[in-house]
Structure formats: structure tokens, C-alpha cells
Amino acid sequence: MYGEMMQYYGLVKDLDKADYFETEAFKSVLHSLEAAVMSGGIITLTGIVGVGKTRVIRHFQEGLKKNNQVVVAKSLATDKRRVNINTLYAALFADLPTPKDFKVPTQAEIRERKLQELIRKINKPIAFFIDGAHDLHWRTLIALKQLIETIEDAKGILTIIMVGHPKLGNDLNKPTMEEIGARAKLFSLDSWGQQKQKYIEWVLTHCSKPKTAVHDIVTPDAINLLAERLITPLQICHYLTLALIKGATTGTKPVDVEIVETILSPDLNTLEPKLARHGYNTTALCEHLNARRGEIKAYFNGQLPAARAEDFNKEIHKLGIL
Incomplete structure (x- = not known):
């Protein structure tokens, strides 16, 4: 379906292959x-x-x-x-x-x-x-x-x-x-803030055929939703691609808010992925918290005893993540 999506929306290269965007x-x-x-x-x-x-x-x-x-x-x-x-x-x-x-x-x-x-x-x-x-x-x-x-x-x-x-x-x-x-x-290098909408429009422009209107590919409201829910260029390119594939599958042009809502993960900004983005995977957390892997799993699942969970929260808070 990927090739069909590229053709359907007039894209000429992958979104993550766009040139350097400098804020x-x-x-x-x-x-x-x-x-x-x-x-x-x-x-x-x-x-x-x-x-x-x-x-x-x-x-x-x-x-x-x-x-x-x-x-x-x-x-x-x-x-x-x-x-x-x-x-x-x-x-x-x-x-x-x-x-x-x-x-x-x-x-x-x-x-x-x-x-x-x-x-x-x-x-x-x-x-x-x-x-x-x-x-x-x-x-x-x-x-x-x-x-x-x-x-x-x-x-x-x-x-x-x-x-x-x-x-x-x-x-x-x-x-x-x-x-x-x-x-x-x-x-x-901090998050992109208000630059995210500009980045989405820029990447669509640079990856589509000449004279293709960005809003003929993705609606302004859908772009705003992606910018609101996502944090990094990596996320934007990934989920925007998923939205375009879903849109091509359903024959939706331009991609709208409804399509975007269906492809965004509900767990996107929960604690576990947040920690992973900062470099704290399970192994790193075991070292930092002096904990066993089972404790880390229980912590993320809300099954850790309250006192131990509070200790974890305090240490993670010091990292500037909570």
C-alpha cells in the first residue's frame, strides 16, 4: 500500500528523506x-x-x-x-x-x-x-x-x-x-514548540510534486492535531506516513482529523515512552533506581507497592521527566 499512497498524494520521496530543517x-x-x-x-x-x-x-x-x-x-x-x-x-x-x-x-x-x-x-x-x-x-x-x-x-x-x-x-x-x-x-536541543506546524508543511512541500498544495494532502486541522499531539520530527514523519497510508486505503483526500485520530497511539505520551525518549530504558532504570526488571515492569503497570512506587517517582522527578 505504500507505493499507492505515494502516488495517491503526489509524493516523490519518503517524508524522513527531506532536507535539513533548521529552527x-x-x-x-x-x-x-x-x-x-x-x-x-x-x-x-x-x-x-x-x-x-x-x-x-x-x-x-x-x-x-x-x-x-x-x-x-x-x-x-x-x-x-x-x-x-x-x-x-x-x-x-x-x-x-x-x-x-x-x-x-x-x-x-x-x-x-x-x-x-x-x-x-x-x-x-x-x-x-x-x-x-x-x-x-x-x-x-x-x-x-x-x-x-x-x-x-x-x-x-x-x-x-x-x-x-x-x-x-x-x-x-x-x-x-x-x-x-x-x-x-x-x-x-529542546522540543520544537511552535515550529512543528511549519515543519509538517515544509516536509510535505519538499516531498511532493512541484506546485502540490499542502492542504490538498492534509487539512489544516489535521496538521494542527499532529503538531499538538506529537513532539519530535521522528514522530511526525512516522505518524504522518501512517495517516497518509490510512487515507489512501479509505480514499480520503486530503487527510482529515478523523484519519489522524485513528492512527495516533493512546499510549504515546505515557511515562514509559517518555522515559525511553530521555534514554531511560528498562536496563538504565534498573541501574538508576537500583531495582529489578520485575519491579520496573510492575511500576509501569501500576502494580508496585505504594511506598516503593513513591520512591521511584521521587528519583524520576529529579531527572526532570515527571
């Missing part, structure tokens, strides 16, 4: 990031699942590469829970300009000295990006500070940009993480 808030964050990168240190960029962190960072990286004033490096390892400082050293060396026959030393002392030698030759600030940093082990986070100091000893500038869920910022604010948290500059 004023995002512009402000990127401007601040650019200034922070030139001074070195640790930067954290946080945002809930689907808010657009990866797209913002890709856009930012492209700008840095175009200006050619900063060397851009990044970690590609996907399982950040297994990433250690050795993995990150390998990622950093991989993106720095090195001779063709260069091999990363396996002995730590020699590796660090080779890195310092390379930094002196490059003579440019380095921006090192780590996406999914909310899953990094605390020992790895501490070691990143030492990596920065190694490069500073060679008169170089290294900025480590850690990108992740709001859990990352909360973890770094813990007293036990003061060694790195107190040194980090924290930036946040």
Missing part, C-alpha cells in the same frame, strides 16, 4: 557550538529520541569541513557500551592525516607520544564527535579528559563533542562524575 533554536545552538569547538574541552549535546541530534551534528560537521579550520574526526562504533578509550584512540587516529603506512601503536605510552607528534604536525584544532555517548562507561568518560590533556601537552586543541540522550547530561551532573561533568559545556 531558530537549532541555529543558536550551532552558533554556540562553533565558538566552543575553537576553545577545546568537552561538549555534550543532548536531546530526546527523534529530536534531530544526528542531522544537526551532520550539518555542523559539514560546515566545519567546508571552513577547513578544524580537523573533523568521529567514532563509528555502534555499540557504545563496549567502547573503551582504546577504541576511541583508534577512531581518532583513523580520521587524522597520517602517512599511508602508519599503524596505531598498541602500547599506550608509544601511542600517546605518536599522537602528540602528529598533533604538532597538524597544527589545527580537532573536533572529535561521539554519537550515542549516553551509553559510554564512566571509566571511558574519565579517560576522555586524559585524552584532551595529552593533546594539550602537545600545544594542540581537542574538542570532544559527545551527543546523546538527556540521560548523558544527568549522568554528568552526578557528584561522582564531577571530574568530567564540571568541565563539560552542556547544550540541549
Whole structure:
């Protein structure tokens, strides 16, 4: 039915394949990031699942590469829970300009000295990006500070940009993480607010045939409902696609409020998905609340004893989610 939906509404590409949409808030964050990168240190960029962190960072990286004033490096390892400082050293060396026959030393002392030698030759600030940093082990986070100091000893500038869920910022604010948290500059990509209606109209315009009127695809009231009930671009593209498929199936053009109501999940903004968007899945909650998986399940189902549930509520409230 997907292909029929695309044809029925005059769409030429998937909604999540639209170009970069930049809000004023995002512009402000990127401007601040650019200034922070030139001074070195640790930067954290946080945002809930689907808010657009990866797209913002890709856009930012492209700008840095175009200006050619900063060397851009990044970690590609996907399982950040297994990433250690050795993995990150390998990622950093991989993106720095090195001779063709260069091999990363396996002995730590020699590796660090080779890195310092390379930094002196490059003579440019380095921006090192780590996406999914909310899953990094605390020992790895501490070691990143030492990596920065190694490069500073060679008169170089290294900025480590850690990108992740709001859990990352909360973890770094813990007293036990003061060694790195107190040194980090924290930036946040907040929800889109009044920009959501504009985004829906923009994405429909950019994904449909030329001269197609947006309101011939989705009514203004349906757009307002989507903007009211949804939070992130990821949600918007997902549920808007579902609405268009349902509309094509029923022969409804444009998609109206009634169609949108049928595809929106009633559990969309309950506590469990809210916590997940902030980076607190069951595993993370077990660690944070010092609880068993069965207790977490009972908590979400309203079956946990009142006193224990109140303890959970207090701890979650501290995270800024309740």
C-alpha cells in the first residue's frame, strides 16, 4: 500500500528523506557550538529520541569541513557500551592525516607520544564527535579528559563533542562524575514548540510534486492535531506516513482529523515512552533506581507497592521527566 499512497498524494520521496530543517533554536545552538569547538574541552549535546541530534551534528560537521579550520574526526562504533578509550584512540587516529603506512601503536605510552607528534604536525584544532555517548562507561568518560590533556601537552586543541540522550547530561551532573561533568559545556536541543506546524508543511512541500498544495494532502486541522499531539520530527514523519497510508486505503483526500485520530497511539505520551525518549530504558532504570526488571515492569503497570512506587517517582522527578 505504500507505493499507492505515494502516488495517491503526489509524493516523490519518503517524508524522513527531506532536507535539513533548521529552527531558530537549532541555529543558536550551532552558533554556540562553533565558538566552543575553537576553545577545546568537552561538549555534550543532548536531546530526546527523534529530536534531530544526528542531522544537526551532520550539518555542523559539514560546515566545519567546508571552513577547513578544524580537523573533523568521529567514532563509528555502534555499540557504545563496549567502547573503551582504546577504541576511541583508534577512531581518532583513523580520521587524522597520517602517512599511508602508519599503524596505531598498541602500547599506550608509544601511542600517546605518536599522537602528540602528529598533533604538532597538524597544527589545527580537532573536533572529535561521539554519537550515542549516553551509553559510554564512566571509566571511558574519565579517560576522555586524559585524552584532551595529552593533546594539550602537545600545544594542540581537542574538542570532544559527545551527543546523546538527556540521560548523558544527568549522568554528568552526578557528584561522582564531577571530574568530567564540571568541565563539560552542556547544550540541549529542546522540543520544537511552535515550529512543528511549519515543519509538517515544509516536509510535505519538499516531498511532493512541484506546485502540490499542502492542504490538498492534509487539512489544516489535521496538521494542527499532529503538531499538538506529537513532539519530535521522528514522530511526525512516522505518524504522518501512517495517516497518509490510512487515507489512501479509505480514499480520503486530503487527510482529515478523523484519519489522524485513528492512527495516533493512546499510549504515546505515557511515562514509559517518555522515559525511553530521555534514554531511560528498562536496563538504565534498573541501574538508576537500583531495582529489578520485575519491579520496573510492575511500576509501569501500576502494580508496585505504594511506598516503593513513591520512591521511584521521587528519583524520576529529579531527572526532570515527571
